[in-house]
Amino acid sequence: MPVTLAIESPLQDEVRTLIAELNTTLLELSPPEACYHLTVEEMAEPTVTVWVARDGDAVVGCGALKRHSDAVGEVKRMFTRPEWQGQGVGRRILGEIExxxxxxxxxxxxxxxxxxxxAAWALYEKAGFARCGPVLDYPDSPYSIFYQKQLRAA
Incomplete structure (x- = not known):
């Protein structure tokens, strides 16, 4: 069955479980003070749109667009379960966000x-994102890599 993508509420139990897995993964790689997570409640705010990837009923990945102004959006909470990585799920989610x-x-x-x-760097760079200095209100940290991409107006 092909993976489907749809805008969904992050407040569903299976999405909460996916986000908990993402948080655990990130905390294994970076100290807590260097992890800038949106909670599922923050992901449900009107300025955020969440895409969920599913294989049938199983949630296999997600990503979100957080709007900071009329000009700037932020890619957040990109995650694909390990058994689905390398199959284009993240690329498709990022494409929907863009x-x-x-x-x-x-x-x-x-x-x-x-x-x-x-693997995330490769995904973003293949999609045309370029490394840059700190963005928004993030601190300059040795644990962070920042990217930006200029978009054409619709």
Missing amino acids: AAAGREGLQTLVLETGDQHP
Whole structure:
């Protein structure tokens, strides 16, 4: 069965479980003070849209777009369960985030990821994101890698 993507509420039990797995993974790689998680409640705020990837009923991945202004959006909570990594799930989620940002007229997408995530770096770089200095209100940290991408207006 092909993986499907849809905008869904993060407040569902199976999405909460996925986000808990993401948080556990991130805390194994970075100290807590260097992890900038949105909670599922924050992910449910009106400024955030969440895409959920499913194989049938099973949740296999997610990603979110958080809007900071009329011009800037942030890619957040990108995660694919390990058994699904390498199959294009993250690439598809990122594509949906970028397409939505473009339709909304956002000019720039930014993100923060950890210094121990080379697979994430490859995903973002293949999608045209470029490394940059700290974005938004993130501190300059040796545990963080920052990216941005300029979008064309819709």
